[in-house]
Amino acid sequence: METIAFAGLHYTYPEMSARALDGVDLEIDSGLVLLSGASGSGKSTLLRVCNGLIPHFHGGVIGGGARVLGHDVVRTPTRELARHVGFVFQDPELQAVYPSVERDVAFGIENLGIARSEMLRRVAGALDICGIGHLRSRAVATLSGGERQRLALAGVLAMRPRLLVLDEPFSQLDPAGSRALLTALDAAVRAGSTALVAEHRHHLVAARADRWLLMAGGRAAESAQPRAAATLASAPPRAAPPASGLSWRLHRVSAGHGRVPVLHDLELAGGTGEVVALTGDNGSGKTTLLRTIAGLLPPLSGRVERRPGRIAYLPQNPSALLHRATVRSEVEWTLRRTGSGAGAGLLMDQLGLGDVAGRDPRDLSTGQRQRAALAAVLAGAPSLVLLDEPTRGMDGAARESLVVALARVAQGGGCAVVATHDQQLVAMVASRVVELRDGVACEQRSMVVASR
Amino acid sequence: MSTRALAAWSASGLVIALSTSNPIYRAVVLLCALNLLLARGRRGSGPRLLLAGIGIAALVATLVTLLLSHTGAHVLLRLPGAIPAIGGPLTLEALVFGLSTGLGIAAAMLAVAPLTLVSQPDELVDALPPALARTGAAIGAALNLIPGTVRSAAEIRDAQRMRGWRARRVVDWPAVAVPVVLTAIEGSLTLAEAMESRAYGAAVRTHFGVEAWTGFDTLVSATALLAAAAFLGLTLSGAAPGWFPFPGLTAPAVSVPAVLCCALLVLPSLRMRP
Numbered sequence: 001m002e003t004i005a006f007a008g009l010h011y012t013y014p015e016m017s018a019r020a021l022d023g024v025d026l027e028i029d030s031g032l033v034l035l036s037g038a039s040g041s042g043k044s045t046l047l048r049v050c051n052g053l054i055p056h057f058h059g060g061v062i063g064g065g066a067r068v069l070g071h072d073v074v075r076t077p078t079r080e081l082a083r084h085v086g087f088v089f090q091d092p093e094l095q096a097v098y099p100s101v102e103r104d105v106a107f108g109i110e111n112l113g114i115a116r117s118e119m120l121r122r123v124a125g126a127l128d129i130c131g132i133g134h135l136r137s138r139a140v141a142t143l144s145g146g147e148r149q150r151l152a153l154a155g156v157l158a159m160r161p162r163l164l165v166l167d168e169p170f171s172q173l174d175p176a177g178s179r180a181l182l183t184a185l186d187a188a189v190r191a192g193s194t195a196l197v198a199e200h201r202h203h204l205v206a207a208r209a210d211r212w213l214l215m216a217g218g219r220a221a222e223s224a225q226p227r228a229a230a231t232l233a234s235a236p237p238r239a240a241p242p243a244s245g246l247s248w249r250l251h252r253v254s255a256g257h258g259r260v261p262v263l264h265d266l267e268l269a270g271g272t273g274e275v276v277a278l279t280g281d282n283g284s285g286k287t288t289l290l291r292t293i294a295g296l297l298p299p300l301s302g303r304v305e306r307r308p309g310r311i312a313y314l315p316q317n318p319s320a321l322l323h324r325a326t327v328r329s330e331v332e333w334t335l336r337r338t339g340s341g342a343g344a345g346l347l348m349d350q351l352g353l354g355d356v357a358g359r360d361p362r363d364l365s366t367g368q369r370q371r372a373a374l375a376a377v378l379a380g381a382p383s384l385v386l387l388d389e390p391t392r393g394m395d396g397a398a399r400e401s402l403v404v405a406l407a408r409v410a411q412g413g414g415c416a417v418v419a420t421h422d423q424q425l426v427a428m429v430a431s432r433v434v435e436l437r438d439g440v441a442c443e444q445r446s447m448v449v450a451s452r
Numbered sequence: 453m454s455t456r457a458l459a460a461w462s463a464s465g466l467v468i469a470l471s472t473s474n475p476i477y478r479a480v481v482l483l484c485a486l487n488l489l490l491a492r493g494r495r496g497s498g499p500r501l502l503l504a505g506i507g508i509a510a511l512v513a514t515l516v517t518l519l520l521s522h523t524g525a526h527v528l529l530r531l532p533g534a535i536p537a538i539g540g541p542l543t544l545e546a547l548v549f550g551l552s553t554g555l556g557i558a559a560a561m562l563a564v565a566p567l568t569l570v571s572q573p574d575e576l577v578d579a580l581p582p583a584l585a586r587t588g589a590a591i592g593a594a595l596n597l598i599p600g601t602v603r604s605a606a607e608i609r610d611a612q613r614m615r616g617w618r619a620r621r622v623v624d625w626p627a628v629a630v631p632v633v634l635t636a637i638e639g640s641l642t643l644a645e646a647m648e649s650r651a652y653g654a655a656v657r658t659h660f661g662v663e664a665w666t667g668f669d670t671l672v673s674a675t676a677l678l679a680a681a682a683f684l685g686l687t688l689s690g691a692a693p694g695w696f697p698f699p700g701l702t703a704p705a706v707s708v709p710a711v712l713c714c715a716l717l718v719l720p721s722l723r724m725r726p
Contacts, residue, residue: 051649082651089649093600094642097593097650106660107589108650113658123660141599155650296610313614319638320604320611323630333627337616362634377615 001070003163003194004028004050008064010218011045011054020045022218023064028196032189034205035198036223037215038395039367043167043198044090046215050165050196051085052078069162083112086161090168090366090393092148093317096140101132101151104140108159126158129187131180145172145316145389146282146421150180157184164188164195168366170204171392172316174281174421178204200367200395201422245272246307247384247415248293253302255285255292261300262288264439270415272307272383275406277426278419280436286419287316289436290386293417309383309414310338316388318373322361327353330361330376338380350408351375351401366393371401378405385409385416391425403429453720455571455579457669461488464680465563465717471687473694474704475552478559480714484721485562489569491721499569506561510554517550518542525700545697552695578661586653593643601636608632672720683713 524543686692692710
């Protein structure tokens with residue numbers, strides 16, 4: 001019996017005319033299967049069929065055959081499929097059911113009616129596998145994006161599913177988190193589970209994957225041999241160009257939420273014409289640093305200097321920005337507010353949004369939404385650009401367009417600071433790399449020395 | 453203290469506060485509840501906001517009674533009769549009755565407050581009987597959305613500010629309000645998806661959290677429930693009469709056994725320290 005057997009599967013979302021899945025023929029027996037494809041190609045839709053959220057939760061029109069672990073997806077409710085199918089969504093911020101880490105991991109196994117003694121073992125095991133055993137007593141609200149992503153995975157692993165379905169699970173993970181996830185996937189596969197992983201940063205998974213599927217136009221096709229394409233096309237960070245002036249500077253800044261400092265006595269600066277990549281483990285303080293530079297978070301001590309000019313800030317959650325009826329009007333709104341006379345069309349084309357300019361940004365896929373949010377903040381020629389995990393959900397083409405946009409900011413005399421775990425992006429765009437470790441900045445490629 | 457024992461204590465306080473119109477008994481319940489909150493309540497803005505809300509609710513109740521009840525012998529002020537509803541004499545009796553009503557509302561709210569301020573939502577869910585476990589899980593998840601929405605509102609305001617948004621006029625607010633509402637709706641839907649995907653409703657739920665039930669919990673629960681039952685008995689038998697200040701002001705009658713019943717609610721705070 002195949003784990004997944006789709007035959008001529010097609011699906012259309014409610015109130016949409018185009019098919020999101022258009023004749024998917026797919027059989028998966030076992031192993032680790034990588035699913036890639038451009039933003040909006042139907043990956044998330046296909047994954048949602050695996051645990052019955054489509055059609056049971058989303059409605060719409062479904063046709064063809066869809067069997068998972070022998071269950072007819074159309075006839076089996078999601079809560080029954082969930083006994084065997086573990087699902088991790090793209091947005092880890094929105095998946096926590098309970099306010100504390102340990103309790104949230106237990107939610108799924110509570111629903112399965114597992115005895116408490118077994119539950120304790122499973123929760124501890126899942127937290128350890130995901131490398132977040134030290135966070136077990138923490139409040140979910142205090143976790144970083146990457147830590148939340150690991151939490152969501154732990155909650156699913158504790159249920160010991162026969163099929164693991166993961167939607168962009170690496171998007172916010174630091175290298176340690178990525179390694180922990182890969183180890184967990186290996187262990188699950190060795191134990192007999194099947195894993196289906198949709199991921200744009202496919203170099204992370206390809207080396208371990210048994211199969212590589214490519215989604216395009218609502219159909220899935222076998223891609224090249226995964227192990228052959230597993231190497232990361234990386235290059236060392238670009239040599240730092242000479243900075244022509246100071247864009248921002250932190251003088252002995254300590255910052256954090258409440259009275260607890262996350263950043264300690266930081267001495268750091270960014271020059272005009274630079275693209276600074278900000279790296280570091282989940283929870284190391286990257287978002288706090290970006291918010292401090294932006295002026296959104298007053299420092300607990302020390303001083304922040306910024307060159308006059310507009311600051312563009314992209315938060316981790318792109319939905320925080322989007323409130324207009326169309327992508328075009330989002331961009332135009334920023335242009336109006338900043339008094340810019342530029343048009344919206346060029347920027348949208350540069351970011352590959354021309355085709356969706358007239359669509360509601362909240363109807364777009366995560367990657368497209370991320371690009372729409374980017375266009376909304378980059379409009380109006382900002383002099384300082386602060387981006388928090390900008391490649392989340394982005395496909396290769398979108399990442400290329402981001403690189404071009406950042407290069408334009410630098411060439412135009414601006415400065416960009418990009419907090420990211422995406423090593424490909426760092427290799428493609430960064431003129432400097434600053435790593436945060438325990439709230440202290442360590443320059444990896446020196447131009448301005450930064451440390452305590 | 454166990455959440456179940458706390459729930460029994462809250463229910464008893466609520467019954468006493470709502471079953472009498474006598475401000476003396478209400479005041480004793482209010483003091484006991486306030487004492488418990490101070491002994492065990494969390495620090496931070498939550499308790500302060502709650503106390504402010506209770507104060508406002510009590511004030512509104514007092515004002516509404518004063519303005520709408522034109523009965524009583526001691527007239528403090530006369531509003532023009534042409535003013536609908538509130539026009540006419542404002543009396544001392546109405547003011548005192550309003551204060552008593554506000555006191556009752558404050559006592560009832562404070563009796564329930566420890567359940568939300570002392571206990572976490574998941575502790576409340578665990579305290580529910582098995583028959584309500586599924587409903588409780590849904591309520592717990594919904595409660596978890598509230599702080600998330602508050603945080604998201606702050607993030608959205610910050611993000612829009614960086615795009616040039618300023619709150620100068622009413623028409624500026626949709627730039628923040630719309631994404632807050634849409635994000636909250638999306639958050640609810642994603643949470644529902646996440647719950648469904650984690651087998652919510654697939655079987656009879658078991659609980660990860662198990663509260664210890666101590667002898668003190670038994671003592672608090674039994675004392676509180678007995679106190680409420682005895683108070684109800686005294687009230688229904690006429691031994692602990694209510695109070696009504698109309699047509700003329702009189703001092704409320706006090707039944708010592710009834711005051712003792714109310715005072716028994718102080719028991720949990722005797723053992724708790726901040």
